[in-house]
Amino acid sequence: MLQMINVRKLYHKQVILDIPSFQLESGIFWLKGANGSGKTTLLKIIAGLIPFEGDVIFHDASLQHQPLSYRQHIGWAEAEPVYPPFMTGNDLVSLYRNIRNTTGNEIAPLLEALQLNNYIDQPVATYSAGTTKKLSLVLSFIGNPALIVLDEPMITLDAEAFSVLCRFIPEKRRQSGTSFLMSSHQAPNAALLQYTSILTVQAGNIVL
Numbered sequence: 681m682l683q684m685i686n687v688r689k690l691y692h693k694q695v696i697l698d699i700p701s702f703q704l705e706s707g708i709f710w711l712k713g714a715n716g717s718g719k720t721t722l723l724k725i726i727a728g729l730i731p732f733e734g735d736v737i738f739h740d741a742s743l744q745h746q747p748l749s750y751r752q753h754i755g756w757a758e759a760e761p762v763y764p765p766f767m768t769g770n771d772l773v774s775l776y777r778n779i780r781n782t783t784g785n786e787i788a789p790l791l792e793a794l795q796l797n798n799y800i801d802q803p804v805a806t807y808s809a810g811t812t813k814k815l816s817l818v819l820s821f822i823g824n825p826a827l828i829v830l831d832e833p834m835i836t837l838d839a840e841a842f843s844v845l846c847r848f849i850p851e852k853r854r855q856s857g858t859s860f861l862m863s864s865h866q867a868p869n870a871a872l873l874q875y876t877s878i879l880t881v882q883a884g885n886i887v888l
C-alpha cells in the first residue's frame with residue numbers, strides 16, 4: 681500500500697531518518713519511539729509536508745514525481761494545530777472541502793460525537809486547545825482519504841473525546857477501508873488497541 685524507498689532526512693547535516701526500504705499494508709498503525717527519534721519527521725514526510733531524499737509511493741503515485749495525486753489520498757492532523765485566528769470552524773471545513781474537491785458530509789457524525797457543533801460558527805481564536813485539536817482531527821477526515829496520518833492525536837483531548845476517537849477510527853476503517861498512521865506516547869484504549877499494529881522508530885529506521 682505505502683512504500684518507502686531509500687528515504688533519508690537530514691537536519692543540519694545530521695541524519696534523522698535513513699529508511700532503505702519499508703512497506704506498510706493497509707491497517708491501523710501506532711508509531712512509537714523515544715523523544716526526538718523522528719516520529720513527527722516521518723509522519724510529515726509521509727503527509728508530503730517536508731522535503732526529503734528518496735521516494736514514497738502510495739496508491740501508485742510517487743510523492744516526488746506526482747505530489748498532487750499522492751496528496752489527494754492522504755489526510756493529516758498536526759500534533760499542535762494552529763489556524764488563522766479569524767477563521768471559523770465552518771470556514772476551515774469549507775476550505776478543506778474545496779481543497780479535497782468534495783461536497784460530502786462524512787464528518788457530520790464525528791463533529792457531533794466530539795460536540796463541536798456548538799463551536800463551529802465561532803472563530804478559532806475563541807477555541808480552547810482541546811477544541812482546536814478536535815477540529816483538526818475532523819478536518820483530516822474530509823474527502824475520505826485512504827490514509828489518515830495523525831501526529832499525537834490524543835494530546836489535549838478530554839477522556840470522552842479520547843474514547844470517541846478510539847471508537848471512530850476502527851469504525852471508519854470498517855466502513856471505508858481507511859488506514860490510519862498515528863504517533864503517540866499514550867497507549868490507545870482497549871477498543872482501539874485490538875485493531876492496532878505497533879511500529880517503532882529506532883536509530884532512524886522503522887521497526888515492525
Ligand SMILES: Nc1ncnc2c1ncn2[C@@H]1O[C@H](COP(=O)(O)OP(=O)(O)OP(=O)(O)O)[C@@H](O)[C@H]1O
Pocket residue numbers: 691692696713714715716717718719720721722
Ligand atoms: N525543523 C527542524 N530543524 C532542525 N532539527 C529538527 C527540526 N525538526 C526536528 N528536528 C530534529 O529532528 C529530530 C527528530 O525530531 P522529531 O520531532 O521528528 O522527533 P519525535 O520522535 O517526533 O519527538 P517527540 O517524541 O519529542 O515529539 C530531533 O533531534 C529534532 O531536534
